Amino acid sequence: MHELNYEAPTSLDQAISVLAAAGENGRMLAGGTDLIIQMRAGVRQPGQVIDAKKIPELQALSFDAQSGLQLGAARACCEIIADATVQQHYPGLAEAAALIGSDQILARASVGGNVCNGSPAADTTPALIALGAVCQIAGPNGTREVAVEDFVTAPGQTVLAPNELLVAFQIPAPQGQVSDCYQRFIPRNEMDIAVVGVGSCVALDGDTCTTARIGLGAVAARPLLAKEAGDSLVGKTLDDAAIEAAAQLAQQAASPISDMRGTAEFRTHLVGVLTRRTLKEAAARARAR
Amino acid sequence: MKKVHVQTTVNGEETEFLCEPRQSLLEVLRDVVGYTGTKEGCLTGDCGACSVILDGRPTDSCLVLGVEAEGKDITTVEGLADGDTLHPLQKKFLEHAALQCGICTPGFLVTSKALLDRNPNPTEHEIRYALAGNLCRCTGYDKIVRAVQDAAAEMQGR
16 A cells, blocks of 8 residues: 555544545545545545544534434444334435445444445445435635535545545435435345435335435436436325326436446436335335324 | 554454554454454455444455544454353354355454354344445355354253
């Protein structure tokens, strides 16, 4: 591995200073389950590595019935998926975070790292898009917020400037009959990268859908919000016909490539299947609330 | 490159070492501190040969920097036995012949210990999922799973 400096700031201000001093040469280190592999392979060679795990704001995991979940970018997945509040209010997020890897990986990996790594196939990104999560970003000029669906710009790239870091996700509180679901297709039980991943979140008023959001992974250069597909369900009863129409719109939003994990045709098929399944499961969970 | 002083606990003993920031915990454990029981496998977090228990969680030490170990509690495979008395997991791995070449064994033992520390009575399904981050190309896994089940039973006094 290349030579590097390591700093472990204990406050957000310190982290911003170190990042600003490093310029293009700095990189935040959360769990390291992507970055250390990339550094060993020479794909990324930051001269200044800044450990995110000792900054309190980046370890947040707190729920408020009004403002929702504040999820620090460096919080380890093993703690997120074991959290009773996350399991109760955001089961789709827990499902996505639990799929990131083995117990060894989940002990280190974070949702913030998963998103910042910028993979089109990241499992938690579509789940966060479905939930309407917002990225809280800090830099020397203050803070700004970006919707998760706008955060990743291309494979491995995000809206973060070199002097900015992702602090936390703000995830809206479910009001009433709201729930979510994330599913992916892989050709085995676990320990794989999504061929396609879909996250859905629906809000119901009786039998009527009031909002629906569908996030798609591994079907474009970046994770997508299938906005038309979700919007098509608003005001409707979530019967088979409405769900099928939304699934077709989600398929139209996808522009997958063919690679070793699957053909574009197969991926498009999977978008339909997983959109139907996640919408039905999210609706069932919402009705049970 | 300037070395960093790190204080940590390894197998219950306060340990300090000097390492370069680019060195992995795996490298430091093996080459600096001398715990060579932890094995290097894939170096990409896929095989689990380098598993250690870090603050109670099984972790791939190839994906942790040595400097990140500051203030942490680490258990390697050397920390399982009590003097000359093998840990029940080690005894059962031998009884069930749950190894052939042995390169993956320290990782399996450490991950299995982390599992039993949290869940003393796991189902076969739970064992197989907990060990999904450890690869073995010799045994076909079945003997490993039986050994963990048997060790759990013995530790539960069953």
